[in-house]
Amino acid sequence: NARVIAIPEYPKIAFATPTFSADGSQIYFTQSYIVPPAGQHDEIDRVDVNGGNVIKVLDDARDPNISSDGKKLAFFRFDYTTYLGGLWIADIDGKNARQIVENDSFIAISNPRWSPDQQSVLFAASGAPRKKLPGAISATTREKLAPCYLDLFATCLITRAFAHGLPWDLWLVSADGKKFEKVTDVGADSPQPAWSRDGKQIAFFDSTGIYVADREKKLVFEIIKGGGYGGFDWR
Secondary structure (H helix, E strand, O other): OOOOOOOOOOOOOEEEEEEEOOOOOEEEEEEEEEEOOOEEEEEEEEEEOOOOOOEEEEEOOEEEEEOOOOOEEEEEEEEOOOOEEEEEEEEOOOOOOEEEEOOOOOOEEEEEEEOOOOOEEEEEEEOOOOOOOOOOEOOOOHHHOOOOOOHHHHHHHHHHHHHHOOEEEEEEEEOOOOOEEEOOOOOEEOOEEEEOOOOOEEEEEEOOEEEEEEOOOOEEEEEEEOOOOOOOOOO
C-alpha cells in the first residue's frame, strides 16, 4: 500500500529523515537544497499521512525526532560556514527552540532520539568531546564489557569504522543540557540508534551489524553481524 504523500516543488529539493508524529497522523521530515556557492538550506516540514499541503515547522533545522508524548521536537542545526552542528529542542510547533549541545562540542553529531520518559535526548557523536561537558559521565570501560561484546566486538567495529568513515559513539544529554553521559565506547560507523520502550536498552545499527547497549548492565551485545546504512527503529 505504498503511496506518495509529498513531492518536492523543484527537482533539486531533497526530502530526508522522515519520522511519525506521536499519534501517527503526520510525518515530519527534512527538506534541503543547495545554496550556491557552498551553502545549504535546511528546514523541518510536516505533512498529513494521507497527503495534503506541506507545512513548514522550523527553518535552519534538520533530522527531526518527536518525544513520545508528542509535545517536543529534537533536531539539529548545522552551520555550513564552520561545518559544525548543534542539538536543539523545541515545542512540537517549532516555538521556544533552545540549544542543549553547542556547535563546538564534537566534530559532528547526528541522529537525535528522545528517551521514552522525555527527560533526555540520545544522539551520535564523532570523536571525543572538544570541550568540557557539564556533568559528564564516562561510558563503560572496556574491561567491564562482556567477552564477545568486547575484544572481538570492539576491535572489529573500530577497525571497520576507520575504514568507512569517522568513528562515532552514542551520548545522552538531559533535556536542560546540564548533564551528559557517554553510552558507548566502540567507535561505531554511522550508528542509527533506537530505544527500547522501557528505556533500559538502546539498539543501534551500523555498517558492521546490529548491537544492543544495556544501560543497567553496562554491556554492549552483538545481535547480528553484517549491517549497512539507513533508518532504524525498535517497535
